[in-house]
Amino acid sequence: MFGPEGAEGQTEHTTDLNDKIQDFVTRNCFGDIWQRDHLTTIDRSKITFAMLVATGRAHETRIHARGALANGVTPLQLREIAVHATLYCGIPAAVDGLKALEEVFAEKGISLDLDGESTGKTTV
Incomplete structure (x- = not known):
């Protein structure tokens, strides 16, 4: 959603507290759903x-x-x-x-x- 710099910003703020949800969001939300065809x-x-x-x-x-x-x-x-x-x-x-x-x-x-x-x- 924010391009490479946005993704890097998110991964730079990943900790042991939030790493599981960050992985889920990165893979599923932005790696899958946001990349689907049919909607810009x-x-x-x-x-x-x-x-x-x-x-x-x-x-x-x-x-x-x-x-x-x-x-x-x-x-x-x-x-x-x-x-x-x-x-x-x-x-x-x-x-x-x-x-x-x-x-x-x-x-x-x-x-x-x-x-x-x-x-x-x-x-x-």
Whole structure:
């Protein structure tokens, strides 16, 4: 999901405490499921982000927001996924998703002015 540098970052933080789960995640999630045909990496990033917002997994939501951006999902698309979650997951889940995005966008220097809707000015 994050390319070779991301995989190396994960393996560098592997300890005797987390080595079994890290091995499972590396082999099964990213070595098998994420490599399957029929969905693009961008599609998988969007789906994963949406599922994590829906299940209220804030830590993983932030991780996968970073991954989605690295995979080419736009900040505006991530925002729209979180807003869409309001309908199907409830306001608290959507708010938590937006909070996660706000943190990741700040960390990455991404402006929160995504489309001008809050000011009434639409940007392209």
